Amino acid sequence: MSEERAKQAKLATQATKRSNRVRLNDLADVHERCAGIDVHKGSVTVCVSTGGGEGELREYPTTSGGLRELRQWLAESAVTHVVMESTGVYWQPVWQILEDERYRLLLANARHVRNMPGRKTDGEDAAWLATLLRKGLIRGSFVPPAEVRALRDLCRTRATLVTERATVSQRVEKVPEQANVKLDTVVTDVMGVSSRRMIEELLAGQTDRERMAELAIGALRNKIPQLIEALDGHVLPHQRTMLQSLLRQFDFLSREIEGLEKAIEEYARPFAREIALLDEVPGIDLIAASTLIGEIGIDMSCFPTPEEFCRWSTMAPGNNESGGKKKSGSIGQGNTWLRRIMTQIAWAATRTKGSYFSAQFVRLLRRGSQKALVAVAHSILRAIWHMLSRKAPYRELGADYFQRRDYERIIQSHVRKLEALGLKVQILSAA
Numbered sequence: 001m002s003e004e005r006a007k008q009a010k011l012a013t014q015a016t017k018r019s020n021r022v023r024l025n026d027l028a029d030v031h032e033r034c035a036g037i038d039v040h041k042g043s044v045t046v047c048v049s050t051g052g053g054e055g056e057l058r059e060y061p062t063t064s065g066g067l068r069e070l071r072q073w074l075a076e077s078a079v080t081h082v083v084m085e086s087t088g089v090y091w092q093p094v095w096q097i098l099e100d101e102r103y104r105l106l107l108a109n110a111r112h113v114r115n116m117p118g119r120k121t122d123g124e125d126a127a128w129l130a131t132l133l134r135k136g137l138i139r140g141s142f143v144p145p146a147e148v149r150a151l152r153d154l155c156r157t158r159a160t161l162v163t164e165r166a167t168v169s170q171r172v173e174k175v176p177e178q179a180n181v182k183l184d185t186v187v188t189d190v191m192g193v194s195s196r197r198m199i200e201e202l203l204a205g206q207t208d209r210e211r212m213a214e215l216a217i218g219a220l221r222n223k224i225p226q227l228i229e230a231l232d233g234h235v236l237p238h239q240r241t242m243l244q245s246l247l248r249q250f251d252f253l254s255r256e257i258e259g260l261e262k263a264i265e266e267y268a269r270p271f272a273r274e275i276a277l278l279d280e281v282p283g284i285d286l287i288a289a290s291t292l293i294g295e296i297g298i299d300m301s302c303f304p305t306p307e308e309f310c311r312w313s314t315m316a317p318g319n320n321e322s323g324g325k326k327k328s329g330s331i332g333q334g335n336t337w338l339r340r341i342m343t344q345i346a347w348a349a350t351r352t353k354g355s356y357f358s359a360q361f362v363r364l365l366r367r368g369s370q371k372a373l374v375a376v377a378h379s380i381l382r383a384i385w386h387m388l389s390r391k392a393p394y395r396e397l398g399a400d401y402f403q404r405r406d407y408e409r410i411i412q413s414h415v416r417k418l419e420a421l422g423l424k425v426q427i428l429s430a431a
Helices: 002-026 064-076 091-098 122-134 146-178 193-203 209-213 218-230 237-267 269-278 286-296 306-312 336-350 356-367 369-390 401-405 407-420
Strands: 034-039 043-049 055-061 081-085 104-108
Touching (some): 043 064, 043 122, 055 064, 055 122, 064 091, 081 091, 091 104, 146 336, 209 218, 237 269, 237 286, 269 286, 269 369, 306 369, 336 369, 356 369, 356 401
Antiparallel strands (some): 043 055
């Protein structure tokens, strides 16, 4: 009996797939001449679809010559709209070759354009993309202009090197710890000026702890007795070799980061006005502003509303409700680079005294630090959308914004609490 039910369910599923295909073909054409491109590392499969439902398949290598031949064929076929899936980095050279005013290029999220089971071939995938595009069922992903993408690549490379340098710094902390040198228990940054001098003295064979502790500068001089005690260790020859290698790596990465920051400054000059606007927001400096421009661009017309902009960035509360029941409120997956920089900006903004964002963070902290941080990042993104849309400067609402907004509600709350204690309250305005 169970086998019969399984067979009926399978037939029903197949019938549903066929009916879905029929309904899709019955939809009116939105675009007459479209092309769908299935992108791979070594080749691309292209389907040019016309309004009559006919399609022609061709395959081209992903070399520059092959992609130029593809561009020429699309021009000869009078194609007006082209779509491809976002597959790793393989779509980027194809996009750069086809980036032309004659074509309306769309980059599709692979999760949104999955083909039906049983139809998984390169030709079928390309034809499916072309069909969806011809029916107007594909919404392209956000792809900024070439100059913004160049700035994005530089900022992402810098962020990667900063992460690698932080990893090297953590390794530098571990080697003295193995030698029982407890420097990291006294200093905040092992790679700071004072601690770096002490480590170099250790590598040079210095054993006078008092002399090494005297290398401390600034507020660290108040901890000279603790430094003398922390420097009482024994560094073995192989540990010296490891430390020397790690310090060279740290210095190399620092030089590379400095060079990238100069290049970022050069590529960010066309966006000087927008960067100056963003620099006024608490938590945003010049590097953070350049990184934001590289990720979101300066044209907010792609996002009709700030809510849509925040949803695209996945820095907005999740909306998942069915049957009157609210399910997971996860913000979902999105641009990890944008989320990373927005998290850093939000943390910095919450530590800016007298700012609206610090007050908002404290107000929402009872919900959890992560949720409060996402809420602050969401508010910053809304402000950024308005600033870039209107080219307007940032307006600080102040740390007392919520008190001013909720003035009457706060009074009534205190009155109710006093009356609950058996007191009679009369409200009089202060002179």
